[in-house]
Amino acid sequence: MVLVYFFYDLAVRLTGFLLHLPALFNQKIRQFLTGRQGVWEYLQTFRQPDKNLIWLHAASLGEFEQGLPVLEHLQKEFPQHQYLVTFFSPSGYEVKKGSMPGVGMTYLPLDTTSAAKRFIQLVKPEIALFVKYEVWPNLYRELHRAGIPNVMISTLFKPGQAYFKWYGGIMRAALKHVVYFYVQDERSAQLLESLGFENHTVCGDTRFDRVLEILDRDNQLDFMEYFKGKRSCLVAGSTWPEDETVLLPLLRELDPANSCAVMAPHAIQPHAIKKLQEKLGPGTICYSEISGKGKDFLKNARILVLDTIGILTKVYSYADLAYVGGGFATGLHNTLEPAVFGIPVIIGPQYSGFREAEQLVALGGIRVVEDPKAAHITLSEYLNSPEKRSETGQINSEFILKSKGASIQIAAGIRKYL
Incomplete structure (x- = not known):
């Protein structure tokens, strides 16, 4: 030896x-x-x-x-x-x-x-x-x-x-x-x-104990209050280009009167953000553009791109539905952070080895999508059905509480x- x-x-x-x-x-x-x-x-x-x-x-x-x-x-x-x-x-x-x-x-x-x-x-x-x-x-x-x-x-x-x-x-x-x-x-x-x-x-x-602490802190963000309003909100966290390709068909069709989305890409370099904005099309704004703008700037936007770090968890508290990136190529990101807020979570197909994701997929709290068509169907289904969101979200809440x-x-x- x-x-x-x-x-x-x-x-x-x-x-x-x-x-x-x-x-x-x-x-x-x-x-x-x-x-x-x-x-x-x-x-x-x-x-x-x-x-x-x-x-x-x-x-x-x-x-x-x-x-x-x-x-x-x-x-x-x-x-x-x-x-x-x-x-x-x-x-x-x-x-x-x-x-x-x-x-x-x-x-x-x-x-x-x-x-x-x-x-x-x-x-x-x-x-x-x-x-x-x-x-x-x-x-x-x-x-x-x-x-x-x-x-x-x-x-x-x-x-x-x-x-x-x-x-x-x-x-x-x-x-x-x-x-x-x-x-x-x-x-x-x-x-x-x-x-x-x-x-x-x-x-x-121990991560279950950690994410439960999130519920006890102040998660209020004024800009999210104005941006979301009374609309259904999808938050896509830690996304990579592969995830964005899957989400694009739905995001381009969002009706800004009833729905909105937050994109929090993993890569926030200026060139990557600019490219993402171009893909998402009109009605897309960035977090870095908010300062000095009025409430209408946020209320009229369809999609908000978070070109910053450190606030995604608080943003999840405003979500009615979450998509967590990394499940197509790079390695799945944290699914517990959105799940703790009692909302449905959507991921890509590569989640093997992520124990909590495997368990929640089996229970039905996490849904898996494999291509843009499946993502469009699943996300639309949840955005248009508060009852379905509540039913699936409760599975996630109960699972985390039982695991602390x-x-x-x-x-x-x-x-x-x-």
């Missing part, structure tokens, strides 16, 4: 070096590298040696949202602790940095042996919490050597993962350094047991290590 760790360490170092070339042309890779340059200085400044620290690591934004309810429970119970959140990718850190006063946020250095040792020696966490899929062999080994409990939360295991393959020795070895697993489903528990691990509890997905509670269970379990 010593040799395996040596080659793993070498591979991580080589990957970090080779990434400098594509970083010249790719902004995300550039952020991935440059964002890590000031990590050690940041940690030295942030860390208060006289305080215990709870550390949570998330790969990206979605995993952070899963870990956040647990972190919030711990903050209430242990207010004197320091809290540190680390991210693997820019899509998590760049969106959430500075969003929680008093909580440290930074990138996690690449998983080399030297970086893992330096990180643990500098941060000295009382406990480490890794969300969902995050397994870092060198860090896990150093945590074990330092006697620091390492807990995996809201974790999912699948048969195709490296742990269950002949070549996954180092990943299986890393799992031995985890003191406890809080897994999302029975399948994950069974897979862990197939490797000889009994230290686990099935407690569900994982974060409280996990926080209670973590308490014994603190």
